[in-house]
Amino acid sequence: MKLIAVRRRVPIAIAIAVAVTIIALVAASTTREGIALSIAFDLAVACGIAMSVPGFKADHPVVSRAALTLLALDVAIFLTFFFSSSTNFNLATGAAMSIVLLGLSFLTGASGQISLGNGAFMGVGAFAMAIWANHHATTPIVLTLLIAVACGALVGLLLGLPATRLRGPYLAGMTLAFAVAFTFILSSFSSWTGGDSGLQLPTAATAPRWLDGFFHAGTPPLTTTTLYITDVAIIVAGVAFFFMANLFASRTGRSMRLIRDNDVAAELVGVSLPRTRVVAFIVSSAYAALGGALLTLIDNSVSPPTYSFALSVTILSLIVIGGIGTISGALIGGVIYAFSTNVISWITTQTGLNPQGNLASQLNGIIFGGLLILTMLFAPFGITGAARQLWHRLRARFPR
Amino acid sequence: MITIEDLTVSFGAVQALRNVSFVAETGKITAVLGANGAGKTTLLRTISGLKEPKTGTIRLDDQSLVHKRTEDIARLGIGHVPEGRGVIGEFTVEENLRLGAMMARVNLLQGLQEQYELFPVLGERRKQHAAKLSGGERQMLAMARALIAKPSVLLLDEPSLGLAPLVTAQLMHTIQSLCESSDLTVILVEQNATSALRIAHHAVVLHVGKVVANDTAANVSANDNLRQYYLGLVE
Structure with missing residues (x-):
């Protein structure tokens, strides 16, 4: 019965989605927000219907993850059309950082290896992106990002x-x-x-011509470039999260967790320890490079001091705060990183601190250090772990 | 068939195994007995490639296992259930079994079905996390994880460790049934000599790394000197 329900509902959901999209694009609205609303609505309906089918997640895990990713992307992109430029900038930064955190979460949480060099791996991607863009300005963004990922993977292999x-x-x-x-x-x-001053991208990334109308700036203070880059960052993050969720659940992901928990048992079931550990390093550094490349795209420039050792420590702190070895932990860490600048400016405003002063410039480290101590004391498994514990307690107190 | 000849294994200056030789026949249970520190676990770890021998040979039929990597030995069909079981607590029973099947090219669904038939309690708890299983169930899970890869040789390291006598008896019966129903070669390392000798065809007694007896289980069981001085079985 369950299988029949799945088989019937999924095509219906897809048919509804396609129909509403066509209607939205052709007739419903010619304004950017109207089209965004229509597409967002029908995607949400399609994903919602597919995921509401009992047993769908268990029977079709990859499709279920794809639907969940699509739903999250749908909501996030829809919201970017209504957020201010600065909020969108923060969102894009958070998306890029969450990719980096996801890579480290995989390395540390899944395979049990530790890395204090993910800030440098980020730098590899960031500079690969900037150098390539300066020499080949017409290369499409996706290809440039893939080149940065390849550079990160190569460095990961060499260190791995x-x-x-x-x-x-x-x-x-x-x-x-x-x-x-x-x-x-x-x-x-x-x-x-570019030495200590780093590199500038030759031009700011703009939407391709066929998408130009969609990202046309109509609502001040939203700018076309910020909106486009934010949506690119969100989509790239969505794809990265989708791949990582599947990798966690795959044979490779299971092998890594077996190595982490019991490397002898892993060898005894035929898992190659060196190969699996190197793969974890490659994936982690490739993700870090992707995040770094996205940050270059967002900032439109790159400079060496950004990728100092302090960034690696910040990344490690964020993953502990969010929750090591979890996908949601990486997302939480990314959001904390993105909006930390807002918190710092709020603190400096409230306390009357000189924003250019020594203390204000160190506030970032103080906040992350403080959060790290609090996490280790009160939520050793990070915010994700604490949320899970709370959920289990609530379920125990209020059983269905 | 596993053939071991003149096997010597050292940990630095300490010799854990000294010129150990014996044959574990196909389809038979060979019990390896001895006190703590006799070298039983080292023997199994050396067969699996977790420890390099200093000298000597180990052959699976005509194939040498010495200097091979552990994962390659596992792929040749040697299943090893280590001391402490090595199941992953945060994984469900089924996920643990999948781990066993993932590197061996076997039909997963059929393999799961076979293991659930062999160990019905695992079938009942297939969605339960391994951390919530009892000691006996964990041992069954560890054995099932090794068996799902369809090994030709099964190395069992202290399967009765920490288990109640009734559970131990049940487990030994399962091992015996496995051998009778297939051509599985079992090397059973045990401190519980009585249980092991009851089901074994052959027995090797180790004492401080040396073989002091290599005979049929019935003969070892009947030898009062061995029972008293090496197996601690006093009437």
Whole structure:
């Protein structure tokens, strides 16, 4: 019965979605918000119907994850049309950082390896993006992002190979060395990287011509570029989260968790420890590079000090605060990072601190450090873990 | 068939196994007995490739296992259930079983069905997290995870450790049934000599890394000296 229900409802949901999209595009509205509303509504309906079918998640996990991703993207993109430019900028930054956190969450949470060098991996992607864009300005964004990902994966492979022989503090030490050396490496290749001042992108990323009308600025203070880049960042993050959710549930993901919990048992069932550990490093650094490349796209520039060792520590703090080894933890960490600047400016305003002063410039570290201590004391599994505990307690107190 | 000849394994200056030789026949249970520190676990770990031997040979039929990687030995059909079981508590019973099947190219659904028939309690708890299983159920899960890959040789390290006598008896009966219904070769490392000798065809007694007896289980069981001095079985 359940299977019949799934088979019947999914095509119906897709048919409804397609029909409403066509109607929306052709007749419903020619304004940007109208079209956005129509598309958002019908996608939500389609995903909602598909996911409401009992047993759908268990029977079709990949399709279910795709529907959930589509629904989340749908809501997020729809909201960007109504947010201010600064909020959209924060959202885009949060999306980029959550990709980085997701990569580290996979490395640390799933495979049990530690990295203090993900800030540097981010830098690899950020500079790969900027260097490529400066030499090949006409390359489409997606291709440039993929080039940055490939560069990050390559560096991950190079560091991952020796990492297979290292554990715990020794592995942390190796990645720490890379993080510390990275800014010096950038300075050594100043003809490529622009030295201490970094690089500017030759042009701000704009929507392709066929999407131009859709992103046309009509609602001040929203700018076309910010809106477009925000939506690109959100879509890229959505795709990255979708892939990672599937990777977590895949054979590779299960092998990694087995290695993390019991590497002897993993070997005994035929899992190759070195290969799996290297794969984890490659995935983590590729995700970090993707996040870094997106940040370059958002900021329209890149400079070496951004990718110092302090960023790696911030990334590690954020993943602990959000919840290691969880997808939602990475999302929470990304949001905290994105809106931390707002909190800092609020604090400086309220306390009358000089925004250019020494204390104000260190507030970022103080806030993340404080949050990290609080998390370790009161929610060792991060905000995600605390939320799960609360949910279980509520379910125990109020059974259905 | 597993053939071990002149196997010596060292941990630095300490020799854990000294010139160990014996044959584990196809379709038979070979019990490896001895006190703590006799080298039983080291023997199994060396067969699985988790420990490199200093000298000697280990062969699965005609194939040498020495210097092979653990994952390659596992893929050759040697299943090892380690001491402490090694099940993943945060995974469900079924997910743990999937782990066992994932590297061996076997039909997953059929494999799951077979294991649930062999260990019905696992079928009843297939959606339950392994952390919530009892000690006996965890041992069953560890064995099922090894068996789902359809090994030709099963290495069991102290399966009765920490289990109630009734559960141990049930587990030993299952191991015996497995051997009788298939050509599975079992090397059973046990401190519980009575239980092991009851189901084993052959027995090897280790003492401080050396073989002190290598005979049929019936003969070892009947030897009062072995029982008294090496197996701690006093009448």
